[in-house]
Amino acid sequence: VATEERFVTVDDVGWYRTGDLVREVDGVVRFLGRTDDQLNVGGVRAEPAEIERELDSLPSVDASVVVAVGTPAVLVAHVVVEDPSAFDEADLRRRLGDRLPTALVPRRFVVQPSLPLSANGKLDRAAARLLPEPVSSEPPAASPSAPGGSRLAEEIMAAWRSALAPAPIELDTDFFEAGGDSLSAVEIVTDLGDRLGHDVAIATLLSGRTPGGMAAALQPLAGHESVIRPVRFRPGRPDGPVIVMTPSWDDVFGYQALAEAFPDEFEVVALAYDVQPGQVPVNRVPELVTEMVQVFATLDTTDRPVAILGWSIGGVSATELAARLHGAGARVDAAVLVDTFFPGEERHLWSNRWWKYKSMIRRGAGPELRKEVRLFLARRSPRKWAARLGRRLLRWSGTEPLAPTAAPPMVGSFPAEAFGHQPTPPGVPVVLYRASTTNPARTIARWRTVAPDIVDVEVEGRHRGFDSIMHAG
Numbered sequence: 001v002a003t004e005e006r007f008v009t010v011d012d013v014g015w016y017r018t019g020d021l022v023r024e025v026d027g028v029v030r031f032l033g034r035t036d037d038q039l040n041v042g043g044v045r046a047e048p049a050e051i052e053r054e055l056d057s058l059p060s061v062d063a064s065v066v067v068a069v070g071t072p073a074v075l076v077a078h079v080v081v082e083d084p085s086a087f088d089e090a091d092l093r094r095r096l097g098d099r100l101p102t103a104l105v106p107r108r109f110v111v112q113p114s115l116p117l118s119a120n121g122k123l124d125r126a127a128a129r130l131l132p133e134p135v136s137s138e139p140p141a142a143s144p145s146a147p148g149g150s151r152l153a154e155e156i157m158a159a160w161r162s163a164l165a166p167a168p169i170e171l172d173t174d175f176f177e178a179g180g181d182s183l184s185a186v187e188i189v190t191d192l193g194d195r196l197g198h199d200v201a202i203a204t205l206l207s208g209r210t211p212g213g214m215a216a217a218l219q220p221l222a223g224h225e226s227v228i229r230p231v232r233f234r235p236g237r238p239d240g241p242v243i244v245m246t247p248s249w250d251d252v253f254g255y256q257a258l259a260e261a262f263p264d265e266f267e268v269v270a271l272a273y274d275v276q277p278g279q280v281p282v283n284r285v286p287e288l289v290t291e292m293v294q295v296f297a298t299l300d301t302t303d304r305p306v307a308i309l310g311w312s313i314g315g316v317s318a319t320e321l322a323a324r325l326h327g328a329g330a331r332v333d334a335a336v337l338v339d340t341f342f343p344g345e346e347r348h349l350w351s352n353r354w355w356k357y358k359s360m361i362r363r364g365a366g367p368e369l370r371k372e373v374r375l376f377l378a379r380r381s382p383r384k385w386a387a388r389l390g391r392r393l394l395r396w397s398g399t400e401p402l403a404p405t406a407a408p409p410m411v412g413s414f415p416a417e418a419f420g421h422q423p424t425p426p427g428v429p430v431v432l433y434r435a436s437t438t439n440p441a442r443t444i445a446r447w448r449t450v451a452p453d454i455v456d457v458e459v460e461g462r463h464r465g466f467d468s469i470m471h472a473g
Contacts, residue, residue, distance in 0.1 A: 039068040039075070046075060046104050048125075054099045055079065058092065065115050065128040066106060074181070077106040078131050084111045093177060101260035107179035108133065108166075153215040155195045160211055163187035171212040175205060182253050203252045203272035206231040218276065227282050228291040229274045230299065233259035236267025241305040244296065245270040246317040248288060248310065249414045255311065258338070267304075271295055271321075283415035289320045296325065307334045312463065313414055315340025315432075316421060319450075323424040337432045339463050342446030343421045423450045430454040437462045 006017050039046045048066040055064040055077060063080040081087050089109045097105050116127035153171060160169045160178070167178040175185070189200040200218070207229035208214035217229070231252055236242070243266055245255050252272035259268040271292045275281050282288045308325075310318030315337035322335035394400070430451040434443050436458055444456045 039066075039073070051075070051077070051096075051100060051104055051106070054096060058095055060087075060092070063115055065123055065125065067125065067129045067131075069129060069133075074108070074179075074183075075104070075106040076108045076110060076133065078110050078112045078115060078128060080113070080115060081111055087111050090177070093179070097177065102176045103181060103256065103260060105176070105179070107181070150215055152196075152218060153211055156192060156211045156214050156218075159188045159191040159195065162191055169211065171215075172210050175209050182256070185253055201272075201274045203229050203231060203274035204276075206252060206270075207272065207274065217274075226291050226295055227273055227275045227279055228271050228288075228295045230295055231270040231272045232268070233270060234262060234264070234266060234268040237265045238300075239304060240265035240267055241307070242266070242299065242301050243268045244299070244306065244308050244321075246292065246308060246310040246314045246321055247272055248285075248314045248317045249273050249418065250312060250314055258309075258311065269299060281415075283417045285316055285320055285418055285421040288418075289317055289324055292317065292321050293324055293328075296321070296330075301331065304331075305333045306331055307336055308332060309336040309338065310340065311338035312340060313418060314338075316343055316418070316423065319423050319426045319430065320421070322426040322428050322430075326427040332426075332428045334429045334431060335426045337430065337447070339433060339435045339438055339443070339459075340447075341438075341442050342449075343419050343423065345442035345446060423447075425450050431457060433457045433459050435463050436460050 008015050008017065039048060046066075046068075051066045052064045055061050055066075060081050060083070061079050062082060064077055066075055066077050068074065069076050079092075092109055093105060110131070110133050112131060116124040116131070118124045157169050157171070160173070160175075163184040164178045164180060167173070169178065180188075185202050185205055189202055189205055193200045196218075204214055204217050208217050233245075233256055243259070243262060245259070245268065247255055247270055252270050255270050259270070262268055273282070273288065282291065306325075308318045308322045310316065318337060318340075319335050322332045325332050430447070430453070432444055432447055432454055434440065434456060444454070447454050
């Protein structure tokens with residue numbers, strides 16, 4: 001078993017797992033660090049050596065160590081600098097952000113006189129996790145109100161300060177430059193939803209990027225406004241390719257990790273669903289894509305290669321958007337589906353689960369199986385279980401519980417109407433990146449009925465495993 005785990009074959013090439021983390025491009029292997037040093041922050045795997053290498057290459061930094069601290073964990077960089085009195089954290093964060101994906105930029109930077117070393121002179125990461133951080137007892141500075149003394153803007157900034165402390169928050173503070181990540185995004189929209197009395201979508205945060213931008217997006221609606229907002233993950237080059245992502249009703253933040261996998265010259269924009277209070281929800285693919293077409297027209301795609309990409313249910317919208325744009329004469333070079341079930345096939349619940357879980361029936365799969373059980377239990381809301389038990393107790397006592405408020409039927413967290421959509425032949429090349437644990441009868445076999453020349457790329461991994469898909473991309 002140990003031999004099988006160590007000696008592996010990838011794309012007909014034999015490899016031996018040494019425990020080193022590397023990236024192979026055109027036969028050249030680049031060392032990134034050790035797998036046992038990897039950190040998991042907000043669901044994103046971070047290699048500290050890669051971050052430290054970029055930090056140490058900056059002129060003002062002599063040495064650095066990156067650790068994960070707290071619960072939930074955040075990245076903290078301890079740095080030794082030439083002139084501590086001239087240290088500019090915002091400038092350091094900005095320069096590092098030009099070199100690394102946003103998710104890998106540390107939340108905090110702490111100046112230290114020196115870094116701990118082991119007896120043999122190597123960096124002592126265990127001791128680095130215990131390095132002190134300055135604690136400020138001063139209350140956060142008051143920020144100016146939005147024009148007209150907007151209470152909404154003040155509520156937004158209060159939620160930001162709570163999630164992003166100790167970063168100073170102003171109306172024009174950029175979420176990512178303040179150290180924001182997926183966990184702090186959830187904290188902000190949850191806190192803000194409690195303050196405002198209605199749900200706030202993460203897409204509102206990512207499209208607004210600043211408290212002022214969020215305030216403008218959350219102002220009472222005047223007339224019809226689109227339920228689609230563009231979220232730009234990468235600026236790219238003015239003449240570079242454009243990747244347009246279509247999350248549909250899915251969480252747009254989940255696409256960030258995939259966006260970061262593209263080269264710097266690629267512009268990556270997500271067309272995120274963001275319905276505000278007072279707007280009528282869109283529950284069908286054709287109407288949703290109509291909104292996407294209008295927002296797509298505002299993007300600068302002239303004379304640039306364009307690919308429409310969607311993961312899971314987003315792939316259904318991707319094919320429809322590609323078909324609409326191609327039919328209107330717009331340039332679309334490809335529609336890319338990332339493990340997308342053909343509409344209707346997601347209802348074969350137990351068949352799909354068996355296809356996924358049978359991969360765990362093997363020796364050495366214990367840790368993977370335990371992780372899957374934890375995820376399964378974590379997705380079951382205690383509130384839902386308690387409500388179900390309460391309804392049964394009422395019925396046993398002879399009292400019929402009140403009927404819940406009528407709501408559109410759902411499949412998981414998505415409107416059921418979306419899965420009744422019949423895909424339109426897109427008229428452009430189609431590529432499907434398919435997880436090895438997803439039943440091909442529900443994906444590639446059905447997609448060939450509308451795109452006979454579809455390119456099928458099987459990727460080792462699971463439907464929810466973006467890491468595998470990123471390496472394939």
